[in-house]
Amino acid sequence: MGIKISNLNKNFGDFVALKNVNLEINKGELTALLGPSGSGKTTLLRIIAGLENAGSGEISFFGENVSRKSIKERGIGFVFQHYALFRHMSVFDNIAFGLNVRPKASRPSKDEIKQRVMHLLKMIQLESLAGRFPDELSGGQKQRVALARALAVEPKILLLDEPFGALDAKVRADLRRWLRKLHDEIHITSVFVTHDQEEALEVSDKIVVMNKGEIQQVGTPVDVYEKPANPFVYSFLGNVNLFRGRVGADGIVSDESAGDLLFVRPHEIELGFEYSAGSKKGEIVHSRILGSRIRLDIKMQESADMVEVDITSAKFKDIKEKNLKFVYLNFTSVHSYSQEDGSFCDYYI
Numbered sequence: 193m194g195i196k197i198s199n200l201n202k203n204f205g206d207f208v209a210l211k212n213v214n215l216e217i218n219k220g221e222l223t224a225l226l227g228p229s230g231s232g233k234t235t236l237l238r239i240i241a242g243l244e245n246a247g248s249g250e251i252s253f254f255g256e257n258v259s260r261k262s263i264k265e266r267g268i269g270f271v272f273q274h275y276a277l278f279r280h281m282s283v284f285d286n287i288a289f290g291l292n293v294r295p296k297a298s299r300p301s302k303d304e305i306k307q308r309v310m311h312l313l314k315m316i317q318l319e320s321l322a323g324r325f326p327d328e329l330s331g332g333q334k335q336r337v338a339l340a341r342a343l344a345v346e347p348k349i350l351l352l353d354e355p356f357g358a359l360d361a362k363v364r365a366d367l368r369r370w371l372r373k374l375h376d377e378i379h380i381t382s383v384f385v386t387h388d389q390e391e392a393l394e395v396s397d398k399i400v401v402m403n404k405g406e407i408q409q410v411g412t413p414v415d416v417y418e419k420p421a422n423p424f425v426y427s428f429l430g431n432v433n434l435f436r437g438r439v440g441a442d443g444i445v446s447d448e449s450a451g452d453l454l455f456v457r458p459h460e461i462e463l464g465f466e467y468s469a470g471s472k473k474g475e476i477v478h479s480r481i482l483g484s485r486i487r488l489d490i491k492m493q494e495s496a497d498m499v500e501v502d503i504t505s506a507k508f509k510d511i512k513e514k515n516l517k518f519v520y521l522n523f524t525s526v527h528s529y530s531q532e533d534g535s536f537c538d539y540y541i
């Protein structure tokens with residue numbers, strides 16, 4: 193076991209920021225804390241680091257209780273969204289900082305420090321920029337230097353709080369792939385905070401989904417995406433159409449009085465141009481491009497529900513050429529959630 197958190201609670205005044213958190217994080221894994229803003233991710237990370245005291249509960253690292261240990265004694269590396277590098281120091285000196293400030297007895301020799309920094313520079317693919325100053329780096333390069341600086345002191349645990357949050361979409365996507373690759377090489381036990389479900393799904397070995405200070409589900413990306421524990425997880429991990437209703441002999445029936453919630457992802461709906469058994473008529477209200485797919489907003493004729501449907505750009509071209517306003521939808525898989533007993537049931541139609 194890497195990190196074990198037991199019965200952790202944290203209040204700010206009357207406000208409950210973390211409620212009975214129990215969590216086990218495997219040694220060597222990259223774990224994402226995923227949840228909306230305000231769900232308690234940063235608070236949990238700061239408590240793990242020792243930057244914040246827990247109200248109650250226990251934390252252990254590799255089997256040792258560290259609840260009362262100082263941040264220094266915990267042996268942690270940190271990367272924040274805005275982890276300001278020292279502006280007056282070169283990239284090399286920034287990375288070497290944590291080693292240079294060690295007391296003489298535990299400080300590596302100048303040569304050893306140089307070797308270690310050069311090794312880290314190679315790892316973050318910035319070998320040629322050792323002499324630059326932070327102002328001469330891009331945002332993505334700065335965050336890579338911040339990561340190297342955190343790793344220089346050889347922490348046992350690496351904590352990252354929205355490290356790519358301030359960067360633009362393309363750089364973010366590159367950096368998360370890069371972080372995944374780096375983690376596969378060094379296998380340091382890491383906890384990564386993000387509110388971005390795509391980032392969590394792509395980067396992590398495990399995802400901890402949080403909402404309102406409580407853990408909703410812990411699992412692999414495939415687990416939480418395909419077997420969500422509750423409606424919150426279902427809705428938070430990717431786009432979803434939600435109806436109140438039931439699944440009948442010929443497909444789904446919208447029914448405001450039904451106790452069940454029906455979830456259908458936009459790619460689980462087939463779109464046809466003519467009526468077929470079980471299909472539902474709807475009107476195309478809006479369309480937008482999502483990379484290689486097109487997402488349509490469709491108003492269902494019978495129930496007036498708004499539904500999002502993903503189609504290929506070829507199909508969209510067809511719709512435009514035929515000048516179609518009305519289409520027919522077939523719900524190919526429906527996930528029904530019983531509010532009575534909290535169970536999910538999958539229908540494939």
Ligand code: ADP
Pocket residue numbers: 204207209227228229230231232233234235236
């Ligand atoms: P997240 O990182 O998931 O966005 P945080 O852990 O930062 O959420 O915050 C969780 C909740 O706790 C928020 O509602 C926030 O306003 C509150 N909170 C965080 N830190 C403090 C503090 N020092 N004092 C009072 N409330 C706080």
Ligand code: MG
Pocket residue numbers: 233234235385
């Ligand atoms: Mg936060």
